[in-house]
Amino acid sequence: MAELIKVSAQSRSTAVAGAIAGVMREQGYAEVQAIGASAVNQAVKAIAIARGYLEQDHIDLVIVPSFTEVEIEGNERTAVRLSIFQRPPNLVPPTEQA
Incomplete structure (x- = not known):
């Protein structure tokens, strides 16, 4: 299991993207966790940026x-966990289908 990358609303999306790209290059799998709408927004932006970083690879x-x-702090909270995998070559998004 990859190290969990925790994202907050104040996280810099480019810094998180760099962490995601590094873990993906090393392990081929990453997990991002965020609590709250703003943190989830930062996490999704970071994944989109990381995708650009990984394109050259x-x-x-x-x-x-x-x-x-x-x-x-003793309180139960619900977090969004985003498991990130390398896309298999046979999994083609609808925009790329012939």
Whole structure:
């Protein structure tokens, strides 16, 4: 399992993108976790930026979202977890189909 990349509303999307790209190059899989709408927005932007960083390495991404419960300061919170995989060559987005 890859190290969990935690994203907050204040996270710089380019810095998170660099972390995602690095983990994807090394392990081929990454997980991003965010709590709250602004943090999820930053996480999604970071994944889009990371996709651009990885383009030169011929790595494209597939994202699987899920919910997970986390405990913060004794309180249970719901986080969005984005599991990021390398896109298999046979999985073609509708815009690229012939």
